[in-house]
Amino acid sequence: MxxxxxxxxxxxxxxxxxxxxxxxxxxxxxxxxxxxxxxxxxxxxxxxxxxxxxxxxxxxxxxxxxxxxxxxxxxxxxxxxxxxxTRLRSKGRLRVSVPQIFGHNLLMPLLPRFLKEYPEIELDIDFEDRVIDIIGEGIDVAVRSGELRDTRLIGHRLGEQHFVVCGSHYYLEKHGCPQTPSDLLKHSCIHFKYPSNGLLAQWSFSSPNTHLNLPRNLIFNNTDAGLRAAIDGLGLAHLPVYVSEPAIKNKSLQPILTEFMVPLGSLSLIWPSNRYLSPKVRDFVDFVIDAVRSNPSIFEPKFV
The missing domain is CATH 1.10.10.10 (Winged helix-like DNA-binding domain superfamily/Winged helix DNA-binding domain)
Structure with missing residues (x-):
């Protein structure tokens, strides 16, 4: 021993x-x-x-x-x-790390059902946008974007992230609807700032001049605040589809420039590479995968 x-x-x-x-x-x-x-x-x-x-x-x-x-x-x-x-129920502490936007908008709504199904699991969730050392920091499961390069880890791709520019009908009627990405230079733009490093999220498009120096009329480090500002007609926002979709469905926001949308990298579940998962990790991974599969519009925008 x-x-x-x-x-x-x-x-x-x-x-x-x-x-x-x-x-x-x-x-x-x-x-x-x-x-x-x-x-x-x-x-x-x-x-x-x-x-x-x-x-x-x-x-x-x-x-x-x-x-x-x-x-x-x-x-x-x-x-x-x-x-x-083969004999244990899922129980004990489960450390999870997720990006802020994913955590607030996709994971939080799922937690009541997960905790009801697995009442003996103690969820310890970090909302982190920084690069983490999953093994070194003792994380059981994480959600991260980009390619998985660490051979000590296993990943399951959840889907491609799509962002869409959107604005309220009030704003678009008053200021006009941009027809190309370069038209955004004449509009009020609402930006997201990463809490971990203060950098602004990029607005990317499938056209020339994709990296535009857009006006910075409002900057938030919270997507809910940016969403609210767009709904209130304070400017145009560049939001993940899974954040903006409910407001688009109820007509609070209108998507624009959808023909210029491009995926901004994939999101994956990742965990240390033991061949046999512990019951709590396996159940959390399966739960999130099933939740994404049952709601494909999370990663597949229907308004394009």
Whole structure:
């Protein structure tokens, strides 16, 4: 058992290149990680890490040992998960990380039904737009945009993100309806600012001059505020389809420039790559996938 604990500490430190990081993931102190690895090195008679005052790195022997330990620990986790999934209900803490827009507009409406179906799961949700280290930060499941490049993770693509420019009928009657993206230069524009870094979200179009220096009449770090401002006739907003669609359906907003819409990258569910998912992760993943499938207009705009 001590050897197993030592291998677990070693693999975590090797993946994070940090004793402190490994300690946070495993719930122990960095000194406990260092002692476990020192015992392993004494037993093996080799150094597993190069150490400086600021960093650690695997030795050649450490890289070979890491590959073997990783396979052993993965097999143990898989066996445990396979046995547990046949007899355990979904329960316990589930750490989820989602982008702010997705979380507020798509995940929040689903939570009452999920918690009713799985009352023993303790959801711990981070609304984050920054780049996160899923394994290093102990996240069970995340929703993120773009391509998945980390081989330690598995992803399931939910769909392509579509954004649409829209305005109220009052605004368009008063100021006219833009016919091309460059016409937006003459209009009041409502922008979204990412809370994590203060950068403005880009308005992209399938035409020349797609990156326009648009007027910045209103800037919000919340899409609900931008939606409300557009409905109130304060300007034109560039909103995700799943945010704007209800207001478009009830005629509070009118979509414009739809022939110039382009997908702005895909959204995916991602999680650490154990072959057998724990029941709580599996049930959350399946729940979100089923919810998206039952409402295809989330990612497939019907007004184009």
């Amino acid at each position: 001590e050897s197993l604990k030592g291998m677990t500490a070693f693999v975590s430190a090797a993946e994070l290149l940090s004793y402190a990081g490994a300690g946070r993931v495993l719930g122990v102190s960095s000194s406990a990680i260092a002692k476990s690895i020192a015992r392993l090195e004494n037993e093996l008679g080799v150094r597993l890490f190069h150490r400086t005052t600021r960093s650690i790195g695997l030795t050649e022997e450490g890289m070979v040992f890491y590959d073997r330990c990783k396979h052993i620990l993965d097999d143990i986790c898989d066996a445990q998960a396979m046995i547990s999934s």
